[in-house]
Amino acid sequence: MRLAGILAITIAVPALAGPLPDANAVFPEVSFESAELGQLLFYDPILSGNKNISCGTCHHPTLGTSDGVSLGIGEGGFGLGLHRMFDPENPPEERIPRNAPALWNLGATEFTRMFHDGRVELDPAEPNGVRTPLGEEMLAGAKNILAVQAMFPVLSGDEMAGHYSESDISKAARLGQNSQEGGVWDIIATRVASIPEYRERFDAIIGVDQPIGYVDIANALADFIAFEWRSDDSPFDRHIKGEASLSGGALRGMELFYGKAECDSCHSGQFQTDHDFHAIAMPQIGPGKSAPFESHFRDTGRMLVTGAEADAYAFRTPSLRNVTVTAPYGHSGAYADLRDVVEHHLDPVASLRAYSADRAALPEFAEAEDWHIVENEAEVNAIADANSLAPNSGLSDAEVDDILAFLAALKDDNDGRGRLGVPESVPSGLPLDAVTQ
Template identity: 45%
Template structure:
């Protein structure tokens, strides 16, 4: 993000507005605004695949213990998220902030270590990275179109990065697989991700109601044996991409030429965002992300995403993927469309409101110091309470996180903050809350639909 400042003088007094704690917005005509989004910017998907993908997305049969679906953490009730900082995955009950940690042998052992990212516009043709650490990346290094934790074992034929991403929650113990010994999928996941996918295929093939749906969606499917993890993932990706495609916000209308689409506060916020403040240095392009990785110095909590042989249960972010020391504690710069609908914010959901997240960018060290545990939106799990904030209490780890901060923005006033938030709220689509398909009443497996 930008760290340059330009003095603007007020009248004949020669008083710098920056010295007064305000940033002077640039004129809209001078801003490097993105081109408007169009349907041509998105991958086009077959309607039958979208309909099939909706059922798979909401079907618990894909999980090891058949008790959680993709939708549990990305539900239509929460517009593609789950409304909490760190979710409760396999073994829990319910949705969102009301989800519980389960009971008896199903009782969870830890929370999901990262915030469930929103799904808005991930069918865009220019998406390069998915997951907070970018561990799914568009690349042909392995001949299958993507660099992922499965390396050369990722199957060929996936239709998008979104399809590649959809394969990996199935292999994560705390998300969908379960613990080794509980079910065959969990045991396979303990060995390697690609051992899980044939077991998922077998489950789907065994459900007669799915066959005609796959036959309609894919010309290659004639019999149950033709259903593979590629078709499963491609259908899920088709649903996610179409269901969460949205670009009818006031900002979109402004980009299309309607200068009245933004109110004065939103316009000032836009001018700050694309001008003196420099937010667009990272949040650039049509999706409002340059798809880079940045270290924001967010306070650590939760179970961490621990590296093998690391004695500390922490989350080092992009470093775990790139193995580059400079990537320590960096996370993907997220797209911002519909960002006002995606609270809480950050890779671990540390910031409960959009304003809090914006303020954090301008003084991350002070924000980190003032952060309190009650700002985390965590469903109550009493037996995890003593562990939830152990990382936060680790002063040495927090110092390491603060030392890696790589954003440096100019000082702004409270009014500037309010205008920036107003602009970010103008990124909300007018139809964003009206998803075209939503939750199905039932799924072919016959399992309950949350």
């Protein structure tokens, strides 16, 4: 695996009360030319089977780099967030089974596992040093784990590839033709290479007339994401650097977070994540995560990757950066309100058993079967039995208010809009309606 050079940023942290993290994140150096190219590709629907969806459809800066809904609509929809509507002439087959994760700080080298279940992760024992669902079929040449992650949404029929037999890409995806000649990645790369502006921009990065592969596209996407959504200048960051001080509810909330509430037992480090997997009785809504031959609605999380019973219903600890603008929360987006998900942590099993559909944020989909698991006692019991988070119900409403104030202090002042923003047009000439409205 080719790795970019890295720039270590180490800042002396004054002695502060509580087990606060050091501000010592390491970010790779990013070529501005590559980031600019990645910006165009990120918002260009040319990467999708029907040329109607871009990465920005489900990861939009006005929606906290997520999509603002519990479970998104990829192929078969138009618009953004809760305003995303189904195309009556080409409705989706089902909702996307997991909540679209935010993209903050994924360029930092500490992020070595991607997706809610970590199915893409650095592993020196695996081909090319990375573990993916494709195993030995995975292409080499990705500069980092973020680039590897960027290779997978285009393979999903529900996300970007499209419904069965709609296009050459959707056909290849349904046949499992991904990395080989004539597969999904090859078709997309050929599309991009045929557009003069993209060819010219890649010439400046990979060399004149060098073949453009999907790995090159993924590397540019990764450079854009790393450049665009670095978030390490919040009031909390300035506090731990000694440049400014939190006060009032934010300060009290920080003391609770790193003290009595023990939030940092999982949400540790500069970006409030231990990068590990935990079962916390999170309610399961929507279609679940299943193989094509399965018909259940459950999502057992990390166990789908490892096969280990101990990993049942465990999901990756999310970073809490800009958490106030990245709702809904949980692997299935079960909670649309930040207070609800904080209070879930106080007694996960009780919260699971009391869960109601009005906690989610779901665009209308009359045919969807969203509540199979939460309405099935046996399934709820299985999630509850796997819970590993001890109740911590000794917090008062006022203390929860303070924790919420601290979480607000994890948001950058620029409101997460990014450095380059959404382009006015893309080289393919395709309309940007799906990523601007």
